[in-house]
Structure formats: structure tokens, C-alpha cells
Amino acid sequence: MKTILIVDDDEYIRSLVKGLLMKEGYMVMAAEHGAAALELLKTEPCDLAVVDIMMPVMDGYQLTSEIRKLYDMPIILLTAKGQIEDKEKGFESGTDDYLLKPFEPKELIFRVHALLRRYGNASGANINLGSLYINKKSYEVKINTKTFMLPLKEFELLTFLATHPNHVFSRGHLIERIWGLDFEGDERTVDVHIKRLRERFASIADDFTIKTIRGVGYSLEVI
Structure with missing residues (x-):
């Protein structure tokens, strides 16, 4: 949106x-x-x-x-x-x-x-942040030499955060941008998707992290 x-x-x-x-x-x-x-x-x-x-x-x-x-x-x-x-x-x-x-x-x-x-x-279809490469047309994510094909919402969430590195977004804002205003679930959905992304990349990505800003939300930070 x-x-x-x-x-x-x-x-x-x-x-x-x-x-x-x-x-x-x-x-x-x-x-x-x-x-x-x-x-x-x-x-x-x-x-x-x-x-x-x-x-x-x-x-x-x-x-x-x-x-x-x-x-x-x-x-x-x-x-x-x-x-x-x-x-x-x-x-x-x-x-x-x-x-x-x-x-x-x-x-x-x-x-x-x-x-x-x-x-x-x-604006092109590619995002490059250190070892992270995202192709928005093919929905392909690469970290160093490893390629991932993520579930759609995980891909959209990662892409949105990577498009705005070091910006802090509330869970509500992420729900509106990724799931839409008519989404009937709750904000814990964001937490679940963030957890999955962290688990996928924890052992191979050392130059960016998805950081929790306590009481606010999340930010993809380049190290």
C-alpha cells in the first residue's frame, strides 16, 4: 500500500x-x-x-x-x-x-x-545492503552465496524494512503497510514474521540485523 x-x-x-x-x-x-x-x-x-x-x-x-x-x-x-x-x-x-x-x-x-x-x-528491482541482496521482481533473496525463496509476507516485510534501513516502524505501521487496513489479525503477526526472518538469517548474516526497539517496533539496522 x-x-x-x-x-x-x-x-x-x-x-x-x-x-x-x-x-x-x-x-x-x-x-x-x-x-x-x-x-x-x-x-x-x-x-x-x-x-x-x-x-x-x-x-x-x-x-x-x-x-x-x-x-x-x-x-x-x-x-x-x-x-x-x-x-x-x-x-x-x-x-x-x-x-x-x-x-x-x-x-x-x-x-x-x-x-x-x-x-x-x-527505481529498479534490486536492493543491496552489505551481504543482503533482494530482487523485487523475482522475489529472490540472497545473503552472500545462499539464496532464499521466502513466503510472500516475509519477503514483503523484509523488503519494506530494507528499503528504509535504520528507520523504526511500529507494529501497527507494519501491519498497515504489509497486511493492509482490513487485516483482521493482531500485531503479534508482525512478531512471528520477524522471528522467522531472524531465524533464517541468524547464522549467515553479520552485517545487518532486525532490531527490536522496545515499546516502539522494529528497525533493520546495517552494522
Whole structure:
């Protein structure tokens, strides 16, 4: 399940865009200005950002530049500023797309779909973290010379943690990302899958570990 970040100081726009995206099955995070968005991204990895330009504290141009320095994610600037100079500044800041207010809801949705698809194709199918290699297309996991074909949920959990190394995720967050919002089990499911992954790799992996952060959740840490 993909997570979209909405950054806009207009509460109505945040609510409108959040509703549109949630109907499409996305998880949605929201912030009222750029500085708040950067704080949110430290603990909540997102797959795409919809960013307004005119905001207090940190505007959309500055936020776009900062996201480009720190994260690999597509950005849509959503703004009332339609002059060619404004668009030029937006693209120079690093935005991937530009949509003018007022906008057609369907247009925002198909632009989100298109950017996520494009980034998904461009980001490659491989993850390399020390001795750990993950091929997301073939569902193959290698550690040094040993190859594993994991059960699907174990593979998805490992891949998500490895995509965000050294980030701490709560059990609830992992349930939502891997099992979905309609999952009827409890958070012990995460513990069981983490235990299985540790048991598989304990004797052969010495440069990464899945660490328990007491009272919070789990983090894949590179040693």
C-alpha cells in the first residue's frame, strides 16, 4: 500500500486531497507547511508528495529542494501560481509534475498513478545492503552465496524494512503497510514474521540485523 504526503496550509485542500487519495486505496499523511513535512518524513516514509507552493515557515520550493536532497520520491506541486516563471522555478527545485488550482480530481489521481508507476519502473528491482541482496521482481533473496525463496509476507516485510534501513516502524505501521487496513489479525503477526526472518538469517548474516526497539517496533539496522 503506497503512502502519499500532502503538504498544504489550507485545511480544506488537505481534507479534499486526502479524501480523494484514500478512496483510491492510498494511505495519506498530511502537514501544514514544509518544516512539519520534513519532521514527518523522518519517521513516516512516503512514496509521493503533493506540495503547495505558498506556505508559511517553509514554502513548496524550499521543501521540494530539501526532499530532493534527502529522499527518492516523486513530487507534484499543487498551486494557484500559473506563470511560466513559477513553473520554471518549480521544476528547477526538483518537482516532477505541476498542477494548477482549481484542479479536476480525476486529473490529480491519474497524475499520481502515472508518477508512482514511472518511479516504480525507474527505481529498479534490486536492493543491496552489505551481504543482503533482494530482487523485487523475482522475489529472490540472497545473503552472500545462499539464496532464499521466502513466503510472500516475509519477503514483503523484509523488503519494506530494507528499503528504509535504520528507520523504526511500529507494529501497527507494519501491519498497515504489509497486511493492509482490513487485516483482521493482531500485531503479534508482525512478531512471528520477524522471528522467522531472524531465524533464517541468524547464522549467515553479520552485517545487518532486525532490531527490536522496545515499546516502539522494529528497525533493520546495517552494522
